[in-house]
Amino acid sequence: MKRFLLLTSCTLALTWSVRAQSPTNSPTATPLAGTNAAPAEITIDSESLRGVLTNKMLVAVYTGNVRVNHPRWSLRAGIMTTSFPVAGKRLESLVLESNVFIVSLDERGRTNTARGDKAIYECKIAGSMTNETIVLIGQRAVVETPDAIMESDRIDGDLRNGTFDGGPKARMRIKGEALGSSTNNPIFNPLKRP
C-alpha cells in the first residue's frame, strides 16, 4: 500500500509540479495566491450571493451555477463559500459544493482536471512559508492529469509540493504515453526499482 501511495503521489507530482520547485513556474503551486509579477484578476459569476461583513472580512456564499475564472485555472460548482479579506490580504479559503469541477493549466499548457462533490481549498501563510492544500470529497473524487487518473472517495492535495494522496480507497490509472515519457524523468521512474 505504501508503494501504491508513493506511486500515486509521485506520478501525479510528476505531472502537476515536480519540476517546479520554483512556484512561479508551477500552475498548481500557488494557484489562488497569484505569484505572477502582474497581479491577475479572478472573476466569479453566480446567480445569487449572500454576504456578511464581519471582522474586516466578507463571508460570501455564492449559489447557482458558480463559475470562477482565473488566467491559469477555473472552477465550477453549485455553491461556493469563501471569505474575502476587505483589504490587504489574500484569499484564504474556498469551499465548493455540488458538482465541483476544477481545471488548471500546467507550465506546458496541458490541462489538469479535478472533480468531486465537494472541494475545500485553504491557503495558510506561516512566516515565509505558504501552505496550500485542496481536499476533494465525493463518491467519486477524481484528479486527472495528462499522464494519470486518480479516483477515490477523498483526495488530499498539497499544491505546494504537487502531491496527491487518495488514501486506502485510491485507484490509479497511468496513461500509456505517460509511462514512456516518465522513464526519462530523473526523479521518478516506475520501471527502475531502487
Place this chain on the structure above:
Amino acid sequence: MNKALDLKLKTSLKRRSPNHSSARKLLALGICALVGSFILVIGLLASAQTKLSASLFSDDFRFSEYYTNKTQVRMRLSGKRAQPSGPERYLVRELRLETFYEDGQPEITIETPECFYDFAARTVNSAGPLSIRMGDGRLTVTGEGFLWQQAQSLLIISNRVNTKLRELPKSNSKP
C-alpha cells in the same frame, strides 16, 4: 317672543351655582392647555419632518451616522433625490451608501441608480442593478436586485452576480 327669551335666560342664570361655574372654568383651562401642548408637539414633529424631508428632497443630499464618539462617520448616505414612499421609507435616486471602520478606513461602498431606503429598519433594497466596492477597491461586486441590512451588515444579491477580485502583487516585488 322677547319676553319668553328673557325668561329662559333668567331661569338659566338662576340655575348656575358659583361652584359649577368655577369647575367649568377649570375644565376650559385644562382643555386649552391640552390643545396647546398638542399643537406644540405637532409643530415640533412637523419641523423635524420638514428638516429631514428638506435634507432628503434637496439635490445632492447627504446624511451621516456617527460612531458613539460622534466624530467618526460610521455610515454616509448620499444621493440625487428622494421621494417618500411610506412611513420613513424613501425612493432614492443615484444612491451611494458608504460605511467606515472606526479608524476611518472605508469598509464598503454601495452604488445603485434607484432604490428604497428605510430609515426605521435601516435597510436598502432594490430590484435594479447595484455595484459594490470593498475597502481598497480590490474586490468589486455587481448584480441585480439586492437587500442591504445595515444592522447585520448583511448583503443579499438575487441575480446575475459578478465578482472581480484583483490579486495582490507579489510581495517581494515591492522595493
